[in-house]
Amino acid sequence: MTRSRLRKAAPWAGLVLLWLVVSTTIGLLGFANDSERVTIGAHAATVSPTFDGHATLDLGAVLPRLRLKTDLPADLGLNIDIQETDADNLTELLNRDALIASQPDGEIARIREVVREMAVDNAVAGAGSGLLAAVVVATVWAMLGPRRRRELFVLLHSSERRVQHRAVVVLVAMLITIASIFGPGRMRAPEVAPTEWRPLSALLPELSFDERLRSVEVASGFSTTGGIGVIRTAVETYERSTDFYGQLRDRVVRVxxxxxxxxxxxxxxxxxxxxxxxxxxxxxxxxxxxxxxxxxxxxxxxxxxxxxxxxxxxxxxxxxxxxxxxxxxxxxxxxxxxxxxxxxxxxxxxxxxxxxxxxxxxxxxxxxxxxxxxxxxxxxxxxxxxxxxxxxxxxxxxxxxxxxxxxxxxxxxxxxxxxxxxxxxxxxxxxxxxxxxxxxxxxxxxxxxxxxxxxxxxxxxxxxxxxxxxxxxxxxxxxxxxxxxxxxxxxxxxxxxxxxxxxxxxxxxxx
Missing domain, CATH: 3.60.21.10 (Metallo-dependent phosphatases)
Known part of the structure; x- marks a missing residue:
């Protein structure tokens, strides 16, 4: 009786497992390769998910990249590609960015909403793909019928050795194909060394930093050293803003x-x-x-x-x-x-x-x-x-x-x-x-x-x-x-x- 029930439940369990595997795979792949163009502060920007545990801001060729830890589950991170702006000059742009960064809660909430929307969209797409795969398999299974399925089972086992040989050949071919696609890039020595990250406080030791800025890291390179004066101006503007408005907020409690x-x-x-x-x-x-x-x-x-x-x-x-x-x-x-x-x-x-x-x-x-x-x-x-x-x-x-x-x-x-x-x-x-x-x-x-x-x-x-x-x-x-x-x-x-x-x-x- 138990074996009969298991035999009846097995196809349904297989369909559920198929749906889960396909849904998860498609959803994760879609999410990892997704991006969304949004407005952040004074810029248009493209937000895309990563799995390095950091929020990385790519500010273009002149200014250095910045990053800070996200502390999100599964090492979820973000890459924010900062693009065009309507600011008239670099000074105006930096002042805008520094002042907006001093009160970032609204923009952080907006980015979280964008990432949540991408996750939901890809989860729905994955679930739909998994359902389609399960329906196709169930339809083919039903169309074959019990007698034809038994015939195929007998045929498969009668030529088991031949099937095994073919499976080995297919597996070796797949491995060779994968190696030919990904291997050459792995074997070549990189022309540019991996990015080195330095704490912002180490770059500007003469300045004081609040808790938020102390966690910011800067990509080393020419844009960092060459733009140090620009970075200092932005940090000083940020500090003046946070100090002034922070004192105002604190004084409300006093009165x-x-x-x-x-x-x-x-x-x-x-x-x-x-x-x-x-x-x-x-x-x-x-x-x-x-x-x-x-x-x-x-x-x-x-x-x-x-x-x-x-x-x-x-x-x-x-x-x-x-x-x-x-x-x-x-x-x-x-x-x-x-x-x-x-x-x-x-x-x-x-x-x-x-x-x-x-x-x-x-x-x-x-x-x-x-x-x-x-x-x-x-x-x-x-x-x-x-x-x-x-x-x-x-x-x-x-x-x-x-x-x-x-x-x-x-x-x-x-x-x-x-x-x-x-x-x-x-x-x-x-x-x-x-x-x-x-x-x-x-x-x-x-x-x-x-x-x-x-x-x-x-x-x-x-x-x-x-x-x-x-x-x-x-x-x-x-x-x-x-x-x-x-x-x-x-x-x-x-x-x-x-x-x-x-x-x-x-x-x-x-x-």
Missing amino acids: GGRIHQANPGETVALLVSDRHDNIGMDPFAAEVAEVAGAKVLIDAGDDSSSGQAWEVFSINSLAQHFKDLKVVSVAGNHDAGGHIEDAMRKNKFTVLDSKPVEVEGIRFLGDSDPTRTGLGSADSPGDETTAEQSTRLADVACEQPEDKRISTMVVHDPASFADTAARGCATLLLSGHLHRQVGPDTKVVDGKPVTTFTNGTTGGAAYAFALGYTLRRPGEVTLITYSQGQPIGLQTVTAELTGEVTVGAYRPLSS
Whole structure:
């Protein structure tokens, strides 16, 4: 009975084993030879998996290759081939790279996502190939039938010696073929010695290194020694950035006692605007949110400077630092072009698009800025003007029933909420754009309080570009306290040019 069951189960077990072997082989081979073109920081880049346990950055012929350990299972590593950029010169490029490297969490998360997608895609392809192989074998097995299979079995055993001889000949032929393909390259002496790797700290012993940089290794060679001045400049920029923004983050804890704490049943949101690529401020803003117990991030736009594809690193950083918060956002005039909004949606932000939505019990309405503005270029109109947007959003807000009144309107330019404020159809109206704080100003319209508030630049931007190892003007975030979905108080927290942190007074809002 047991033998009969085993005989019946054997074909199925064989098919499962076949599926597993083929799936694993095809999946691993596909993954090992896969690559993906992505945008990382200020560059286009090609990411491909390796199994050397390191993340290796190939920076081209002029600058040396860098690598650091990944500490991933199965010695999984990455090769990142850094390619073209839109930077105008080498100095600008190095400053961008060093400053982005000082806050790499968003880009690291993006690379992990890319590798995970490649692994899933190849696993699916492997599973499909294994299933196809199993189906073909099962079909052939069924088509032969029991009688023909017995005949083939008898025939095989009756000519067993001849089959063995043929198998030996085939095996020897395969070995000769493999040796002819791979042998010559193995037998030739390499013209170039294998790459030697040196710790970055050994290359620049006069500089101090944080824990992250101490694990970085540099490929020895002409590009390393010839570009040592370039490397030193990049490391110094990196160190200045990490020191300045790291001190800002640490000082939030010191002033945490001055930050208003929400009562039970209340919800806190953090408002940011006009970051203009300055991801250095994200750890500071995230620390403020954590101290205040915020559950929602409100982003009033201008996260980038020109809306280019390479600037999605700014959104990746925001998503990584606020991954535990719900994010409600609009794009600003410097975010136009679609890349920034696409990155927001890909990171699961709630991007306001003229329809009321409810997040954490707060009823929002808003839209991205219709104006298009590049870095240093004049405004160009979009599908509508800000005045037309203001009228259209006011019509939507004023159509809402009283029990679904808009609690918070979010736009980038304060001109876009002017009509809603004048008609009294929202309780709190938020914006950015001006790079300076305006309000909070409260007026009573038809017996209801209406408060307008414009947040100062979170990125510390004087103009449209704020990425740097210091601030160009104070960087501001605002905490908004809600009760039962309605705003009841505002409080600003400001990073000063000196590196100090100032906490504004908590301002109750009229209800």
